[in-house]
Amino acid sequence: xxxxxxxxxxxxxxxxxxxxxxxxxxxxxxxxxxxxxxxxxxxxxxxxxxxxxxxxxxxxxxxxxxxxxxxxxxxxxxxxxxxxxxxxxxxxxxxxxxxxxxxxxxxxxxxxxxxxxxxxxxxxxxxxxxxxxxxxxxxxxxxxxxxxxxxxxxxxxxxxxxxxxxxxxxxxxxxxxxxxxxxxxxxxxxxxxxxxxxxxxxxxxxxxxxxxxxxxxxxxxxxxxxxxxxxxxxxxxxxxxxxxxxxxxxxxxxxxxxxxxxxxxxxxxxxxxxxxxxxxxxxxxxxxxxxxxxxxxxxxxxxxxxxxxxxx
Amino acid sequence: xxxxxxxxxxxxxxxxxxxxxxxxxxxxxxxxxxxxxxxxxxxxxxxxxxxxxxxxxxxxxxxxxxxxxxxxxxxxxxxxxxxxxxxxxxxxxxxxxxxxxxxxxxxxxxxxxxxxxxxxxxxxxxxxxxxxxxxxxxxxxxxxxxxxxxxxxxxxxxxxxxxxxxxxxxxxxxxxxxxxxxxxxxxxxxxxxxxxxxxxxxxxxxxxxxxxxxxxxxxxxxxxxxxxxxxxxxxxxxxxxxxxxxxxxxxxxxxxxxxxxxxxxxxxxxxxxxxxxxxxxxxxxxxxxxxxxxxxxxxxxxxxxxxxxxxx
Numbered sequence: 001x002x003x004x005x006x007x008x009x010x011x012x013x014x015x016x017x018x019x020x021x022x023x024x025x026x027x028x029x030x031x032x033x034x035x036x037x038x039x040x041x042x043x044x045x046x047x048x049x050x051x052x053x054x055x056x057x058x059x060x061x062x063x064x065x066x067x068x069x070x071x072x073x074x075x076x077x078x079x080x081x082x083x084x085x086x087x088x089x090x091x092x093x094x095x096x097x098x099x100x101x102x103x104x105x106x107x108x109x110x111x112x113x114x115x116x117x118x119x120x121x122x123x124x125x126x127x128x129x130x131x132x133x134x135x136x137x138x139x140x141x142x143x144x145x146x147x148x149x150x151x152x153x154x155x156x157x158x159x160x161x162x163x164x165x166x167x168x169x170x171x172x173x174x175x176x177x178x179x180x181x182x183x184x185x186x187x188x189x190x191x192x193x194x195x196x197x198x199x200x201x202x203x204x205x206x207x208x209x210x211x212x213x214x215x216x217x218x219x220x221x222x223x224x225x226x227x228x229x230x231x232x233x234x235x236x237x238x239x240x241x242x243x244x245x246x247x248x249x250x251x252x253x254x255x256x257x258x259x260x261x262x263x264x265x266x267x268x269x270x271x272x273x274x275x276x277x278x279x280x281x282x283x284x285x286x287x288x289x290x291x292x293x294x295x296x297x298x299x300x301x302x303x304x305x306x307x308x309x310x311x312x
Numbered sequence: 313x314x315x316x317x318x319x320x321x322x323x324x325x326x327x328x329x330x331x332x333x334x335x336x337x338x339x340x341x342x343x344x345x346x347x348x349x350x351x352x353x354x355x356x357x358x359x360x361x362x363x364x365x366x367x368x369x370x371x372x373x374x375x376x377x378x379x380x381x382x383x384x385x386x387x388x389x390x391x392x393x394x395x396x397x398x399x400x401x402x403x404x405x406x407x408x409x410x411x412x413x414x415x416x417x418x419x420x421x422x423x424x425x426x427x428x429x430x431x432x433x434x435x436x437x438x439x440x441x442x443x444x445x446x447x448x449x450x451x452x453x454x455x456x457x458x459x460x461x462x463x464x465x466x467x468x469x470x471x472x473x474x475x476x477x478x479x480x481x482x483x484x485x486x487x488x489x490x491x492x493x494x495x496x497x498x499x500x501x502x503x504x505x506x507x508x509x510x511x512x513x514x515x516x517x518x519x520x521x522x523x524x525x526x527x528x529x530x531x532x533x534x535x536x537x538x539x540x541x542x543x544x545x546x547x548x549x550x551x552x553x554x555x556x557x558x559x560x561x562x563x564x565x566x567x568x569x570x571x572x573x574x575x576x577x578x579x580x581x582x583x584x585x586x587x588x589x590x591x592x593x594x595x596x597x598x599x600x601x602x603x604x605x606x607x608x609x610x611x612x613x614x615x616x617x618x619x620x621x622x623x624x
Contacts, residue, residue: 020349021453025534026386026518027351027444029451032344037332039339040427042441044397046434074338085356085439115352118439122358127397127430127439129354132339139341141333206338222337 003119006091010100011084016113019081028115030081036133041071047124051186052167057095059186060126061102066188067209068130069110070259073195074207076140077132079112087122110192138199140263145204145223149264151282152271154191156235157212159184161255162243171247177239184237188259197272198263205263211254213304216262217290223264229282231302232295253292254304315431318403322412323396328425331393340427342393348445353383359436363498364479369407371498372438373414378500379521380442381422382571385507386519388452389444391424399434422504452510452517452575457535461515461576463594464583466503468547469524471496473567474555483559489551496549500571509584510575517575523566525616528574529602535576541594543614544607565604566616 007023015022021029032038045064047053065082072079084103088096107114112130163185165171166178173181191207198205204219212234220227234252241248264284265271271278285291292300319335327334333341344350357376359365377394384391396415400408419426424442475497477483478490485493503519510517516531524546532539546564553560576596577583583590597603604612 021451025454026383027353027389027451029387029446030350030352032348032350034346036344038342038344038350038443040342040393040395040441040443041339042395042397042429042439044399044430044432044434044437044439046399046432046437049432049434071338075341077339081352083352083354083441085354085441087356087358087437117354118356120356120358120361122356122361122437123435125356125358125399125434125437125439127354127356127437127441129352129395129397129439129441131350131352131443134341139333139339142337 006096006119010096011114011117019113019115022113022115028081030115033133035136037136037139039072039075039077039132039134039139040129041068042127042129043068043071045126055186057098058102061099062106062187064126064128065103065106066190066259068128069112069190069192070207070209072130072132073191074140074205074261075134076138076195076199076205077134078196079110079130079132079192081113081115082128082130084114084117085127086117086119087125088119089121089124134199140195140198140202140205142204142206142219142222145219145225145264145284147225147284147286148267149203149284150267150280151216151227151229151262151264151284152278153235153260153262153281154194154276154278155260156237157208157258157260158240158248158251158255159237160188160257161251162240171243180237181239185257188257190259191261191276193274194261194272194276197274201269201271202263202265205261208258208260208262209256211256212262213253213290219264220290226285226288226290227282228285228291228293230295231292231300233279233281235277235279249302250304253302318408318431322408323426323429331425331427334425334427340393342427345445347448349448349451351384351387351389351444351446351451352441353380354439354441355380355383357438367498369410370414373411374418374499376438376440377415377418378502378571380440381424381502381504382519382521384442384444385503386452386517386573387446388450388507388511389446390508391422391442391444391504393425393427394440394442396426396429397439398429398431399437400431401436446511450511452507452514454516454518454531454534457516457531457537457576457596459537459596459598460579461596462579462592463528463539463541463574463576463596464590465547465572465574465593466506466588466590467572468549469520469570469572470552470560470563470567471549472500472569473563474552483555492549493551497569500569502571503573503588505586506573506584506588509586513581513583514575514577517573520570520572520574521568523568524574525565525602531576532602538597538600538602539594540597540603540605542607543604543612545591545593547589547591561614562616565614
């Protein structure tokens, strides 16, 4: 099977609504919503770095798009489409069929059509670029947090990192507990509805991809503020809560791969109910830096930092 | 140097005009021109496949963006911005500084700012996604060629492939001749002004990336027509013209990496003068398929095909 057959078989469909020209020309042509801003984000996933070679290809297809949609969610954008560039060591039909099934499943569920891309031979690498829209002035940015705002997080943190530790052999876990944290790692849910519902409510937002400390740190740096974070308030699964405190802190604070939204909002803000749990985990303060405390307000020594692709 | 220092040092600048939020948030935020269509294209470059490990990093930075801008040119789009996702085996400051210099040089010359992206560790891989705009109904597509249209090409074909053959050791060439074909391979010029000037004039267009036969073939397939192509009319450099006929045909017809525009237009169309040579190389016919003939109209046997990433 050649390059163009591969594209036709797995990645080409009739153009979706709002897409004048989809896969198959030099460019895709999309129709912007009048007056809307255009939001763009790009993420690259490398085998051995972002996923294990043994991962179910359908879950990988889902995750490759999910981590990109999570950036749109963090900005409160409505998805409009994405491109996929794919380097493959070889053409493996079973792998491609699974990958495409996972990818299209999330694309369809998110109203975000594949509009173009590239395929080439090379070490396995997935690069997705997503496009979305938001009304002028309503994109959620990292820079709007104000002193006194509360810090909130969606869903639960830490399960993806716990699963990674199981794969690394540092944690022993099997059965349903392992299945659930493995699903958190391999099949994250981008919080698109929440992000859109937070337009005009949240003052700043970010998605947790590299770890809570670092990602919340981006909000603090961009907003020129500090924060106090209650580690005991951080939402976690029963599986993670059964681990020793040190492992819990590692997974919650510096885990990464969570794809939950961390956002700030003024006290008393009317937060949206889109079927995702929201937990208050801290408060924005004038003093720079991030102070991690326990439920009693005592400082927690953790010695953790977020993931850095060129430092860890 | 960590991931975020790397981004700040080489890839972050103040947002350009029309860019509300650039590098440094979860998404970039761009302001579309009212009424315009949004055009998107993505290309991935892999070491050893699309470029040699010995290439000057500034030329690689230029080329990585050029091959993407060439897709915008083929659609007649005005560039608005691009994202860069970069997998690097390690942080090499000299390499990054050169790469960024070449990349920004072409970005500035093309009015196409870097607005976002991703960096990660992994086998060297460059994925760029470009965004541009065109008025509704004026994007140049592959599907509009009509029987009787003339087939035109910009610039010259074949030098990039000739340079590749020198690197492969199948052709001996040195001095100024080698320098010029090497520059064609490593430093192509996207035909942006030509593409925009062809709006409303060309009936179909494509850029020559995989080879003239294959890329013109895309126009024929999408338009449901055939063509006659005069191989003697194909524009070529004096360096290429000094090669044996078989090598000339190889480079001209199936070379690839040219990034010239091939387009169709009705006879007598008033073609734009943007300082790029335009050469008439054939005619669209009703009979399906592509017939390659010499200047006397005699069929030329070539046995060539375009580049396919999973077949060659």
